[in-house]
Amino acid sequence: MGTARFTGRFWLAAGIVAAVLLFGLVAPLVFRGHQVGAVVGGLYDHPSSRAWLGTDNLGHDVFTNLMYGTRTSLVIGLVAGAIATGIGVVLGTLAGYRGGAVEEGLMGFTNVILAIPSIVVLVLISIALGTRSTVTLAVVLAVTSWPWTARAVRAQAASVRAREHLDVARLSGAGTASLICYDVVPYMLSYICMAFVLQVSGAVLNEAALSMLGLGPSGGVSLGIMLHWALAWESVRTGAWWAFVPPTVLLTLLAFALLMLQSSLDEVFNPRLRRYRRRRTAAPPVALPDERPVAEGAAE
Amino acid sequence: MNLPRYLGRKAAWYLGALLVAILLNFLLPRLIPGNPVDTIVSSMSRGGVEGSQLRAIHAHYVHEFGLDKPLWQQFVLYLGHLAHGDLGVSFAQSPATVQDLIGQALPWSIALQLPAILIGWLVGNGLGAVAAYRGGWLDRGAFLGSLFTSSMPYYCVAILLLYLLAVVVPVLPPSGGYSFGNTPELSPAFVSDALTHYWLPFLSLVVVFVGGQAVGMRSMAVYELGSDYVNYDRGLGLRDRTIVRYIFRNAMLPQVTGLALSIGTLVGGALITEIVFSYPGVGTLLFTAISQNDYPVVTGLTLLIAVAVLVANFCVEVAYGVIDPRIRAANRGER
Numbered sequence: 001m002g003t004a005r006f007t008g009r010f011w012l013a014a015g016i017v018a019a020v021l022l023f024g025l026v027a028p029l030v031f032r033g034h035q036v037g038a039v040v041g042g043l044y045d046h047p048s049s050r051a052w053l054g055t056d057n058l059g060h061d062v063f064t065n066l067m068y069g070t071r072t073s074l075v076i077g078l079v080a081g082a083i084a085t086g087i088g089v090v091l092g093t094l095a096g097y098r099g100g101a102v103e104e105g106l107m108g109f110t111n112v113i114l115a116i117p118s119i120v121v122l123v124l125i126s127i128a129l130g131t132r133s134t135v136t137l138a139v140v141l142a143v144t145s146w147p148w149t150a151r152a153v154r155a156q157a158a159s160v161r162a163r164e165h166l167d168v169a170r171l172s173g174a175g176t177a178s179l180i181c182y183d184v185v186p187y188m189l190s191y192i193c194m195a196f197v198l199q200v201s202g203a204v205l206n207e208a209a210l211s212m213l214g215l216g217p218s219g220g221v222s223l224g225i226m227l228h229w230a231l232a233w234e235s236v237r238t239g240a241w242w243a244f245v246p247p248t249v250l251l252t253l254l255a256f257a258l259l260m261l262q263s264s265l266d267e268v269f270n271p272r273l274r275r276y277r278r279r280r281t282a283a284p285p286v287a288l289p290d291e292r293p294v295a296e297g298a299a300e
Numbered sequence: 301m302n303l304p305r306y307l308g309r310k311a312a313w314y315l316g317a318l319l320v321a322i323l324l325n326f327l328l329p330r331l332i333p334g335n336p337v338d339t340i341v342s343s344m345s346r347g348g349v350e351g352s353q354l355r356a357i358h359a360h361y362v363h364e365f366g367l368d369k370p371l372w373q374q375f376v377l378y379l380g381h382l383a384h385g386d387l388g389v390s391f392a393q394s395p396a397t398v399q400d401l402i403g404q405a406l407p408w409s410i411a412l413q414l415p416a417i418l419i420g421w422l423v424g425n426g427l428g429a430v431a432a433y434r435g436g437w438l439d440r441g442a443f444l445g446s447l448f449t450s451s452m453p454y455y456c457v458a459i460l461l462l463y464l465l466a467v468v469v470p471v472l473p474p475s476g477g478y479s480f481g482n483t484p485e486l487s488p489a490f491v492s493d494a495l496t497h498y499w500l501p502f503l504s505l506v507v508v509f510v511g512g513q514a515v516g517m518r519s520m521a522v523y524e525l526g527s528d529y530v531n532y533d534r535g536l537g538l539r540d541r542t543i544v545r546y547i548f549r550n551a552m553l554p555q556v557t558g559l560a561l562s563i564g565t566l567v568g569g570a571l572i573t574e575i576v577f578s579y580p581g582v583g584t585l586l587f588t589a590i591s592q593n594d595y596p597v598v599t600g601l602t603l604l605i606a607v608a609v610l611v612a613n614f615c616v617e618v619a620y621g622v623i624d625p626r627i628r629a630a631n632r633g634e635r
Contacts, residue, residue: 108313108316108317111313111317111613112316112317112320112321117565117602117605117606117609119571121324121328123586123590123598124328124329124598124602125328128328201451205453208453208455209453209455209571209572212455212572212575213571213572213575213587213590214590214591215590227455227459231459231575231576236459236462236463236467236474237462237466237467237474237475239463239467239468241463244459244463245460245463248456248459248460251453251456252451252452252453252456255451255452255453256447256448256451256452258451259447259450259451260447260451263447263515
């Protein structure tokens with residue numbers, strides 16, 4: 001137990017994520033002198049002591065945009081990730097645990113949503129909405145991204161359902177709600193945790209993709225919107241690297257760190273994937289700490 | 301048990317899903333505030349067209365798209381058109397039909413993505429299997445490298461490649477599917493021109509795809525490496541090459557599924573790559589259609605993408621039902 005279980009890869013990933021979070025959420029409070037939308041120069045000025053990362057096509061400071069853009073992207077990612085994971089876990093657990101007609105119905109519904117490519121639904125909803133706040137966009141992203149979580153959670157729940165501790169709990173008279181909350185969901189928490197990490201990275205990347213199509217959050221700046229303007233104003237083909245390299249690097253770092261975090265969490269939770277650790281010489285004690293004693297379940 | 305019943309039930313589900321997909325394609329554009337025709341006509345009025353003309357155009361469009369009928373009649377009409385393969389007329393490029401526009405764009409997208417997917421799949425799986433088997437620094441390097449390229453957003457790869465290979469070191473053309481002034485035809489000159497424009501988008505897709513496949517294959521193979529049959533093979537003294545082949549085959553099943561599914565997403569898979577390189581495929585078509593409020597084109601593409609994914613999913617399920625006895629068993633209720 002304790003920190004010894006985590007690999008170096010986990011700490012590296014966690015460190016990068018923490019750094020990006022710090023940059024997006026704390027940096028705007030530190031550099032108060034930098035206002036979004038303030039014009040500090042001309043079209044694509046080179047980086048200088050005044051504008052550390054140069055200026056964009058409207059003469060705005062790229063560093064300021066980067067701070068606030070990272071914040072917007074992170075907020076969208078976290079909100080959308082939380083909502084999507086929530087919907088996925090509720091529907092997936094219900095389907096996997098109940099089975100039968102409920103499962104067929106819910107999974108049919110899930111597969112239908114999954115069949116419609118999310119980017120197109122996103123595009124259509126975004127156009128229909130007209131103006132989109134950050135939170136609205138997060139909700140729209142969540143609504144289109146929950147199905148795969150629901151599918152995976154269903155598989156997990158279906159396998160947990162067959163375990164014996166559920167029979168014990170059922171015999172002791174536990175109701176369906178209590179069974180699901182105390183005997184099914186806790187056994188999937190490690191998985192839900194990883195799904196959340198993936199959902200966050202997916203939402204950040206989808207937001208960027210949507211913004212690059214010109215359908216990002218209105219009246220603000222996000223990493224994707226920075227890229228959209230950089231592409232629209234040909235900064236790539238004119239060699240103004242400061243306009244598109246910073247958001248690209250931040251998006252890549254964030255996506256990479258989140259995936260690495262997920263995969264190292266997977267190694268922690270799923271011992272068969274572990275390989276680089278020294279094998280323990282002595283056999284571990286027999287009692288597994290996360291197994292609930294039967295007596296407690298019987299007392300319900 | 302009876303395979304036909306399994307297949308029949310799956311087919312019914314997928315037909316239902318298809319129906320819902322069509323329904324969504326029909327309804328979503330009509331949920332847009334006002335309606336598509338109002339949007340088009342109001343954008344024309346900004347272009348300085350006279351009021352009486354506008355009203356005539358409006359009435360003509362409303363009649364042509366059946367917007368004056370109740371919703372269910374519109375839907376029946378829509379289904380009838382679909383059955384004839386008629387996706388309607390584009391708003392923005394008016395005489396051109398949607399199916400013609402898609403027909404022009406689709407070959408570019410397929411020619412770009414099918415080779416990228418196949419080559420990326422082969423190289424990625426080979427890399428993943430070797431990395432898992434050898435272990436050590438090769439594994440760490442290959443794993444981290446492929447995790448990095450695969451987790452890199454594909455449009456970021458595209459932007460950086462475009463900057464490096466077309467601007468910093470201008471060896472490849474920066475945009476388009478062929479040189480300006482050329483017309484698509486089957487001549488050696490045009491094909492070689494199209495090929496030089498092909499490399500950048502192709503590379504940006506392959507890099508990402510190799511990474512993704514290698515990560516998946518590696519974790520499958522690491523899983524297989526710890527299994528009993530590998531230990532038994534080692535005990536028998538089989539050569540490494542033989543063992544790797546067994547592992548490869550066993551780890552293959554989910555990878556084949558992945559291949560089938562990515563071929564399903566072929567149509568809508570790399571929309572933004574095409575936009576970054578202004579490649580004349582489906583992505584660019586969708587992008588311009590969205591910016592011009594060209595709803596018939598948008599819904600035509602949506603439908604195409606949805607149908608491709610549904611068909612791919614269905615084929616995978618059928619193949620699994622035939623190949624994998626465990627799925628038939630689960631279907632019999634022997635979980």
